[in-house]
Amino acid sequence: xxxxxxxxxxxxxxxxxxxxxxxxxxxxxxxxxxxxxxxxxxxxxxxxxxxxxxxxxxxxxxxxxxxxxxxxxxxxxxxxxxxxxxxxxxxxxxxxx
Amino acid sequence: xxxxxxxxxxxxxxxxxxxxxxxxxxxxxxxxxxxxxxxxxxxxxxxxxxxxxxxxxxxxxxxxxxxxxxxxxxxxxxxxxxxxxxxxxxxxxxxxx
Numbered sequence: 001x002x003x004x005x006x007x008x009x010x011x012x013x014x015x016x017x018x019x020x021x022x023x024x025x026x027x028x029x030x031x032x033x034x035x036x037x038x039x040x041x042x043x044x045x046x047x048x049x050x051x052x053x054x055x056x057x058x059x060x061x062x063x064x065x066x067x068x069x070x071x072x073x074x075x076x077x078x079x080x081x082x083x084x085x086x087x088x089x090x091x092x093x094x095x096x097x
Numbered sequence: 098x099x100x101x102x103x104x105x106x107x108x109x110x111x112x113x114x115x116x117x118x119x120x121x122x123x124x125x126x127x128x129x130x131x132x133x134x135x136x137x138x139x140x141x142x143x144x145x146x147x148x149x150x151x152x153x154x155x156x157x158x159x160x161x162x163x164x165x166x167x168x169x170x171x172x173x174x175x176x177x178x179x180x181x182x183x184x185x186x187x188x189x190x191x192x193x194x
Contacts, residue, residue, distance in 0.1 A: 026159060
C-alpha cells in the first residue's frame with residue numbers, strides 16, 4: 001500500500017533543467033519552486049542561482065503559483081546573475097548539419 | 098545517500114538502452130537506476146558507466162526518483178566518462194508543430 005503525505009506538500013513532479021549554454025541537462029524532481037532552486041544549485045553546480053526561465057521562450061518562473069502550473073517534464077534553464085536566456089539554436093530556422 | 102522506503106520495491110520496467118554512437122541498442126528490465134546501471138554495463142559491454150541520459154534530449158538521469166517517472170520503454174543512452182550526448186540525426190524536432 002502506498003503511503004501519501006498528509007496533504008501538505010504538492011506531489012513532486014519531474015522537470016528537465018539545463019544550464020545557460022545548454023551543455024548539461026538534468027532530470028530533477030521537485031515539489032516547489034524553492035525546492036527546485038535548491039536542487040538545481042547542487043545538480044548543475046550553479047552556486048548562485050539567479051533565476052529559472054522556460055527554455056522554449058525565456059519566460060521567467062518567479063512565483064510558486066505559476067510554477068505549479070507547469071506540466072511534468074517542463075524544460076527550464078537556470079540563469080546565474082548577469083546571464084541571459086537565448087533562443088535554442090535547434091529551433092526551426094537552423095541549418096541541417 | 099539514498100534510502101529505499103520499506104516494502105516499496107518497484108516493479109521492474111522495460112527500458113531500451115543504446116550506446117554513445119547508437120550502434121547497439123538493448124531491451125533491459127530494471128527496477129531501479131542502480132539495477133539498470135549494473136545491467137547496462139554487462140549488456141552493452143561498457144566497463145565503466147559514466148551516466149545515463151535520455152536519448153531524445155540528453156537529459157541526465159541521475160536520481161532514483163526521476164528515474165522512477167520514466168515510462169515503459171524509455172530510450173536511454175549510456176555514456177562512458179568523457180563522452181557526450183549528441184542529437185539523434187533523424188530527430189524530428191525541427192519539423193514538429
